[in-house]
Amino acid sequence: MVDVSQHELVPEHTILEEETLEGVLEEYNIDRTDLPKIKRTDPALPDEAEIGDVIKIVRDSRTTDQSIIYRLVVE
Numbered sequence: 001m002v003d004v005s006q007h008e009l010v011p012e013h014t015i016l017e018e019e020t021l022e023g024v025l026e027e028y029n030i031d032r033t034d035l036p037k038i039k040r041t042d043p044a045l046p047d048e049a050e051i052g053d054v055i056k057i058v059r060d061s062r063t064t065d066q067s068i069i070y071r072l073v074v075e
Contacts, residue, residue, distance in 0.1 A: 004043040011059040013044050016070070021054050024070060038071035049073050 004010060016024070025032060032054065040051055049055060053073045061067040 005046070010044045011057050013046060014056050015046060015049055016054040016056050024054075032072060035070050035072040037074045040073050040075060045073065051075055
């Protein structure tokens with residue numbers, strides 16, 4: 001079986017530490033539940049990701065070199 005999370009076209013997905021998350025939420029003046037969602041069954045998620053975790057996704061961008069997106073893991 002192919003490990004989709006290791007494919008070259010899948011952007012980097014990492015679990016955000018709680019201390020870092022607090023800073024991100026404060027910076028954007030939002031709550032955790034205001035973040036866009038990602039399902040726990042998404043094959044690109046790290047295996048250790050649990051419901052309620054926030055994932056940092058780093059994508060390549062033509063205009064800014066890299067784009068950072070945050071997603072809340074849901075059921």
